[in-house]
Amino acid sequence: MDKKFDLNRLNVKAFAREGLSLQGQLGLAQFARLAELALSPVESSLQDSGAPTHVSWALQGELVLVSDGDSQIWMHLKAEVDLPMQCQRCMGPVKLSVKTDASFRFVSDEATAEAEDDESEEDLLVLTPELNVLELIEDELIMSAPLVPMHEKCPNLVPMSAVDEAFEEALEARPNPFAALAQLKNKPN
């Protein structure tokens, strides 16, 4: 491929018309918002080699001819990263594979996108002359990342103490909020 494409400002129309594809790897540091979900390199290197995390991605443009001689602009995106995160069960570091595989169809304006969104399986995006592909990759990966990252099986899970008596007593001593509310309601004004 002799043309240079700028991932920050991709001409999607030209990219799709020529049915081009691009792929590569980028350091996690290039994706500031995604990197915020990850443990810092220092924290995550406590358990592994501390090798820098990379995002692998692939992009494919496609021009789809429709019956009336018109054509649709499509883009297929795959991206993947092994994200070092903090397990919410044992609080230890865990590396989770976050993947996305999405297809986008580009439409001319926001109104069309809204009108056709419900009946379309693919995601609809408004065609802009310059698409920030890096931002799109980042958005998709953030949406695919687990909300509550956890080991499938925690390596050193400390069993919780059966019952904390003081805590249980405190719970029982607290008035039931619904009972309290009922009392308020019954009070004469």
Ligand SMILES: [Zn+2]
């Ligand atoms: Zn864990």
